[in-house]
Amino acid sequence: MVKTVAYCHPLVPCEWIESHGLRSRWIVPRDAEASAGAGSLTGMCPYARAVVDSLASSDEPSLAVLTTACDQMRRGAGLLAEDRPDDVFLLHVPKTRGTPGSRAYYGDELRRLGRWLVAGGGNASTADRLAEIMARRAAARDAFRRGETPVETPSWCNPIAAALAAEMNANDSQGAALGLVGGPLRQRDLAVARWIRAAGGRIALDATCGGYRTLAGPIDPAAVARDPFEELVRIYFDHIPTIFERPGDRLYAWLAGQVAARQVRGLLCLRHVWCDLWHAALPRLKETAGVPILELDLGDEDHGGESRLRGRLEAMIESLSHPEPR
Ligand code: SF4
Structure with a gap:
């Protein structure tokens, strides 16, 4: 049986996993708040909690790749x-960008991941298989960028985020255009899109993590033909x-x-509590974005704060729709 490799960070390339003959799956976590037994995870961001809880309670025989991008996921x-030491891989992703050293480090980490995938039941990746999968995934992403909904x-x-994009494409409202930025969306966070629509706004940009x-960037077919692994590092x-x-x-x-x-x-x-x-x-975003920014703490709604969140959102859309004369 082909094993599934689950992950939830954009720097984990699905193509690399699939080129090892394994199935890749971006985790859609169950609601941590709705599950029992999350006591040891108190104080953790609700998204990271939900991911850990979903992986720990999954019946599916799967491997998981988490990253060092944040302390909460590292802790997760x-x-x-502790329970499944052979089934969890922690990918070290360098914070520094734009240097040959950090790029080489990331490549080395992907190679280390590849060896772990082979030890976990996968096959060694080949350049031809990687190139073929990269072309397919790049075509799917290009279609998504053009506004097509993934089949x-x-x-x-x-x-x-794909579900949100489908809603964005279907919404022909002329209301005030808003952008979302912040942590990854959970199923329950789609409520924010409904609140925006109900208040007369529309989402014109999804800049959340995972959206x-x-x-990953578009591929250069010539570069893929030359060295698919190098091109994989580049597009990620x-x-x-x-x-x-x-x-x-x-x-x-990018955001500006x-x-x-x-x-x-x-x-x-959209900030998950504890992130x-x-x-x-936020302070730098406010300086550079060029438009007003409203911070919404996801998790507040669990403590009777939904109406407060909705009220702040409605006030923002109202002020953008009817700006005060100078
Ligand atoms: S929302 Fe923040 S704390 Fe939570 S997993 Fe993402 S980066 Fe980490």
Whole structure:
């Protein structure tokens, strides 16, 4: 039986996993709040908690790849490895970007991941197989960028982000254009899209982790033919702007460019409670985005805060729709 390899970070390339003859799956976690026994995970961001809880209670024989992109996921990998040390791989992703050393480090980590996949039941990757899978996945991502809804559940982005994109494509509202930025979406976070629509706004940009912002870059077919592994490193490590990288200028520049190109009038920063990375990024985002930013703490709604969140959102959309005269 072909094993499944589960992950939830954009720097884990599905093509690399699949080129080892294994199935790749982007985790859509069950609600941690709805599950019992999360006591040891108190104080963890609800998304990381939900991922750990889903992996720990899964009946499916699967391997899991988590990353060092944030302390919470690193901690989650440690908790999972206590019970299933052979089934969990912690991919070290360098914070530094733009240097040959950090790029080589990422490549070495992917090779280490490849050896672990083989030890876990996969086959050795070949250049031909990797190139063929890269071409297929790149075509799927290109179609997604053009606004097409994936036919199958995607393994190359957060499936909830794909569901959000389908809603965005179906929404022909002329309301105030908003962008979402922040941590990964869970199923329950799609409620934010409904609140925006109900308040007369529309989502014109999904810059959450796992959504449009973190898609791997388009491939260069000539480069794939020459050396698919090098091209894999380029479209992931060189291309994807992430919240944890240093310096962080690339993320802020990317966001400002998308805000201008899509005529976004305001941003919602969706921050999972306990997420220090997005909390620390907010002041700089506010300086550089060029539009107002509203921070929404995901998790507040569990404590009777839903109406408060909705109220703040409605006030923002109202102010963007009817700006006060100067
Ligand atoms: S939302 Fe923040 S704390 Fe949670 S997994 Fe993502 S980066 Fe880590």
